[in-house]
Amino acid sequence: MADDDRIRCTYWLETGDDPARAAEVIAGEQSSGTFVALANETAELKARSGARVDRLEVLGHAAQPSLPTPAHAPGRTGRYTQCTLSLSWPLANLGPSLPNLLATVAGNLFELRQVTGLRITGLELPEAFARRYPGPAFGIEGTRRLAGVPAFDGQRGGPLIGTIIKPSVGLTPDETAREVRQLVAAGIDFIKDDELQADGPGCPFDERVRAVMREVRAGEERLSRKVMVAFNLTGELGEMKRRHDLVLAEGGSCVMASLNSIGLVGLLELRRHSQLPIHAHRNGWGALTRHPALGWDYAPWQQLWRLAGADHLHVNGLANKFSESDESVIAAARSVLAPLRPSHPMRAMPVFSSGQTGKVAAATYAAVGTADLIFASGGGIFGHPGGLAAGVTALRQAWHAALAGIPIERHAQSHRELHEALAFW
Amino acid sequence: MADDDRIRCTYWLETGDDPARAAEVIAGEQSSGTFVALANETAELKARSGARVDRLEVLGHAAQPSLPTPAHAPGRTGRYTQCTLSLSWPLANLGPSLPNLLATVAGNLFELRQVTGLRITGLELPEAFARRYPGPAFGIEGTRRLAGVPAFDGQRGGPLIGTIIKPSVGLTPDETAREVRQLVAAGIDFIKDDELQADGPGCPFDERVRAVMREVRAGEERLSRKVMVAFNLTGELGEMKRRHDLVLAEGGSCVMASLNSIGLVGLLELRRHSQLPIHAHRNGWGALTRHPALGWDYAPWQQLWRLAGADHLHVNGLANKFSESDESVIAAARSVLAPLRPSHPMRAMPVFSSGQTGKVAAATYAAVGTADLIFASGGGIFGHPGGLAAGVTALRQAWHAALAGIPIERHAQSHRELHEALAFW
Numbered sequence: 001m002a003d004d005d006r007i008r009c010t011y012w013l014e015t016g017d018d019p020a021r022a023a024e025v026i027a028g029e030q031s032s033g034t035f036v037a038l039a040n041e042t043a044e045l046k047a048r049s050g051a052r053v054d055r056l057e058v059l060g061h062a063a064q065p066s067l068p069t070p071a072h073a074p075g076r077t078g079r080y081t082q083c084t085l086s087l088s089w090p091l092a093n094l095g096p097s098l099p100n101l102l103a104t105v106a107g108n109l110f111e112l113r114q115v116t117g118l119r120i121t122g123l124e125l126p127e128a129f130a131r132r133y134p135g136p137a138f139g140i141e142g143t144r145r146l147a148g149v150p151a152f153d154g155q156r157g158g159p160l161i162g163t164i165i166k167p168s169v170g171l172t173p174d175e176t177a178r179e180v181r182q183l184v185a186a187g188i189d190f191i192k193d194d195e196l197q198a199d200g201p202g203c204p205f206d207e208r209v210r211a212v213m214r215e216v217r218a219g220e221e222r223l224s225r226k227v228m229v230a231f232n233l234t235g236e237l238g239e240m241k242r243r244h245d246l247v248l249a250e251g252g253s254c255v256m257a258s259l260n261s262i263g264l265v266g267l268l269e270l271r272r273h274s275q276l277p278i279h280a281h282r283n284g285w286g287a288l289t290r291h292p293a294l295g296w297d298y299a300p301w302q303q304l305w306r307l308a309g310a311d312h313l314h315v316n317g318l319a320n321k322f323s324e325s326d327e328s329v330i331a332a333a334r335s336v337l338a339p340l341r342p343s344h345p346m347r348a349m350p351v352f353s354s355g356q357t358g359k360v361a362a363a364t365y366a367a368v369g370t371a372d373l374i375f376a377s378g379g380g381i382f383g384h385p386g387g388l389a390a391g392v393t394a395l396r397q398a399w400h401a402a403l404a405g406i407p408i409e410r411h412a413q414s415h416r417e418l419h420e421a422l423a424f425w
Numbered sequence: 426m427a428d429d430d431r432i433r434c435t436y437w438l439e440t441g442d443d444p445a446r447a448a449e450v451i452a453g454e455q456s457s458g459t460f461v462a463l464a465n466e467t468a469e470l471k472a473r474s475g476a477r478v479d480r481l482e483v484l485g486h487a488a489q490p491s492l493p494t495p496a497h498a499p500g501r502t503g504r505y506t507q508c509t510l511s512l513s514w515p516l517a518n519l520g521p522s523l524p525n526l527l528a529t530v531a532g533n534l535f536e537l538r539q540v541t542g543l544r545i546t547g548l549e550l551p552e553a554f555a556r557r558y559p560g561p562a563f564g565i566e567g568t569r570r571l572a573g574v575p576a577f578d579g580q581r582g583g584p585l586i587g588t589i590i591k592p593s594v595g596l597t598p599d600e601t602a603r604e605v606r607q608l609v610a611a612g613i614d615f616i617k618d619d620e621l622q623a624d625g626p627g628c629p630f631d632e633r634v635r636a637v638m639r640e641v642r643a644g645e646e647r648l649s650r651k652v653m654v655a656f657n658l659t660g661e662l663g664e665m666k667r668r669h670d671l672v673l674a675e676g677g678s679c680v681m682a683s684l685n686s687i688g689l690v691g692l693l694e695l696r697r698h699s700q701l702p703i704h705a706h707r708n709g710w711g712a713l714t715r716h717p718a719l720g721w722d723y724a725p726w727q728q729l730w731r732l733a734g735a736d737h738l739h740v741n742g743l744a745n746k747f748s749e750s751d752e753s754v755i756a757a758a759r760s761v762l763a764p765l766r767p768s769h770p771m772r773a774m775p776v777f778s779s780g781q782t783g784k785v786a787a788a789t790y791a792a793v794g795t796a797d798l799i800f801a802s803g804g805g806i807f808g809h810p811g812g813l814a815a816g817v818t819a820l821r822q823a824w825h826a827a828l829a830g831i832p833i834e835r836h837a838q839s840h841r842e843l844h845e846a847l848a849f850w
Contacts, residue, residue: 030621032592038807040600041592049595049627067715070748092627093594099659099686100623103708107620107683110711111747167457167466169518170474175465195532196455198525202474202517234524237662237690258532261524263688265662283528286535287720288712290492294719295712322536323495382463 006088008054008124009105009300013085014066014117014293019056022114023085027051029112030104031089049093055086065116066293080116096128098304099264110294117293123300125307127341133307135346138277140372143311143349146253146277148225149189152371152403160228161395162190162376164353169196173203177211184219184227186381186388187396190374193232195258195283205233205243213250220251230256230279230312237266241273248275254312259305260284271309279351280310290323298328299335302348306340312349312374318363320354330367337368349374356380357425358398358408358418365402375399383424386417394421431513433479433549434530434725438510439491439542439718444481447539448510452476454537455529456514474518480511490541491718505541521553523729524689535719542718548725550732552766558732560771563702565797568736568774571678571702573650574614577796577828585653586820587615587801589778594621598628602636609644609652611806611813612821615799618657620683620708630658630668638675645676655681655704655737662691666698673700679737684730685709696734704776705735715748723753724760727773731765737774737799743788745779755792762793774799781805782850783823783833783843790827800824808849811842819846 015022031051032041062080094100110118144150150157163183165176183191199205209231220226233243234257244255256279257270270278288295302313315332316324339345350373357380377395384391397418401411412419440447456476457466487505519525535543569575575582588608590601608616624630634656645651658668658680669680681704682695695703713720727738740757741749764770775798782805802820809816822843826836837844
């Protein structure tokens with residue numbers, strides 16, 4: 001975060017116009033200027049409230065605009081300049097307000113005529129934001145404590161080995177509970193609802209929670225460890241609060257919400273109410289990030305949700321089934337783990353998922369440098385010929401090998417479940 | 426809206442894969458399937474919960490993918506098929522829940538490997554959504570009543586002629602009130618805060634409302650008509666409620682919120698609390714719509730916010746200063762005005778802005794077929810050589826000409842303010 005009272009945002013910008021002029025248009029549009037000169041935009045007002053172009057660095061040129069652009073766009077010349085643009089705003093324009101921050105750094109910019117590409121790549125906020133907002137209530141340490149999974153000590157511990165209830169939607173509460181029973185018996189650390197499963201009449205939230213928690217509590221009696229289940233309580237505010245209270249009353253240890261469905265106000269209110277870690281799902285994120293010349297990088301975006309209180313944040317996974325590159329996944333995971341600022345680290349736990357198997361454990365560990373993460377695998381567990389317990393054990397063995405610096409094939413020679421898993425992963 | 430109990434969503438899809446296979450992958454991913462075959466995805470479960478491909482129509486082919494796509498994407502052949510895809514889901518998968526609807530129709534789809542372009546172009550919801558959600562509390566009729574602006578009767582009435590306080594940010598409360606005093610005296614119908622102006626320490630919300638409402642009330646005594654001011658109360662939930670209450674206590678008649686900043690939960694709670702029309706700002710929308718192969722059309726998107734309670738919805742304007750085409754603006758405005766369904770029209774008022782002058786009045790009226798709209802103009806008013814009153818009058822004259830079917834140049838011959846305006850518009 002920035003060390004003074006300015007909000008700083010960095011963009012990848014492409015423009016057919018003169019880049020300095022385009023930068024001034026953006027800075028003006030997002031502060032005291034508009035598309036005509038104003039008598040009352042005095043020099044004093046501009047000095048007090050204007051956005052400032054702090055950096056403008058040309059990266060290169062393209063012959064075609066990255067985003068479709070109308071024929072009357074200014075300076076349209078068949079030569080589009082790509083650059084890094086850093087803007088800053090006085091905190092006094094809006095105060096440390098997350099909802100209002102969006103209108104300033106990510107408001108009416110993307111559609112400007114001068115812009116043939118605009119992507120938010122960095123965000124540095126004044127300390128006032130970290131002082132005002134709560135950040136994760138549980139984070140890495142709280143999650144490990146509630147799930148009973150310590151950091152790796154050479155023998156045990158490591159990431160939370162998790163999975164997602166499948167089919168995503170369609171199971172009844174009892175069918176869901178049966179799957180949970182098997183997973184608990186198999187030694188899993190973490191289970192989550194799919195984001196498609198919330199409170200449909202086919203699988204009502206309350207019934208599902210009661211049925212699942214019976215299995216979790218029964219498992220706890222046997223194992224002295226409570227499997228963490230992230231129940232998807234996404235909904236209206238009253239619903240989310242009531243559902244949270246039920247999960248808490250049933251002895252649950254986690255709730256899940258879809259960030260793009262509830263918005264910042266939803267997460268802020270949930271955080272205020274919650275006594276459990278909040279597992280934050282980013283579904284819909286693809287629309288904001290899939291085109292490299294538009295929208296957001298994850299690093300700036302996830303900051304907003306961590307400040308607002310997300311404990312776990314999805315980051316996709318290496319060699320995933322989606323179109324995201326490993327490089328982007330790694331950057332996302334590192335950003336979730338990086339302290340926001342020394343005085344307010346507000347670190348959250350990255351959640352790896354999507355086609356994950358033990359084969360990517362070593363690369364994941366090498367990339368993020370920690371096992372403070374949730375590693376969710378579906379096929380990587382369910383596909384094991386030895387059954388679910390063997391699948392969970394094999395994943396854990398793969399992670400232990402990675403954490404101990406032992407090549408996975410060598411570790412497999414003395415670990416049967418891992419050996420069998422390597423044949424199908 | 427759909428007439429049975431299925432949720433229907435239509436997409437523009439581009440894929441390097443076989444389109445039928447890609448459609449099945451999307452349908453599976455967004456319902457009971459996943460990327461591996463599951464033993465418990467039984468035929469019965471699939472029949473109960475699976476998404477259905479209702480329509481798949483090939484539109485054409487492209488040699489390049491619209492969205493960057495990894496080299497290992499399936500079927501990558503240098504031939505990308507573009508099509509219209511309609512999917513439907515049983516309402517029972519999620520129930521009539523707006524937040525959960527997003528995960529289903531707009532969740533983890535955009536980043537699928539099979540997808541080189543995906544855009545939501547249509548949405549039809551079962552009646553259960555219209556029964557559950559409130560829709561706009563005031564809409565067109567309530568807004569006209571509060572603003573004292575009737576429909577055009579041949580002499581007076583028409584759209585609400587409005588403007589936006591400029592500079593967007595930087596004015597003190599007193600400076601803002603001075604601008605409002607001049608606008609009220611000039612005969613304006615509607616004034617709004619810029620979305621950048623909320624509750625910064627340089628212009629605190631409470632002070633601004635008190636100072637502005639003094640002018641509005643003074644104007645009301647003189648004119649027997651209260652100018653509608655949309656105060657931007659975007660913020661956390663408690664802040665928004667408190668700010669709403671202040672506006673109400675001061676005699677105000679409108680509040681404004683940025684949809685992408687507060688999210689669905691924020692708007693739903695604001696609607697529940699509000700006794701005033703909600704002016705819904707869409708800033709940030711560009712990131713969701715600027716690339717034609719990604720994100721959303723406005724028609725499906727605005728439905729969500731109308732159901733949740735938006736009374737006014739921004740639609741940009743013809744010949745605007747942004748990159749949006751007139752065609753897109755017209756489609757957006759029509760969608761805001763179209764009844765959701767006969768039993769629950771829930772019509773909202775489209776807000777035209779961005780470089781608007783009287784020169785686009787006739788084309789706007791021709792395109793949307795009504796003057797049930799807010800027409801916000803900045804330079805088109807402030808730039809008038811005869812002053813603000815002449816600027817507002819000229820805009821109204823331009824609209825009256827449009828509504829009466831009189832060419833603007835002819836109308837200008839007998840209307841001085843319009844005549845003068847045509848020279849600078």
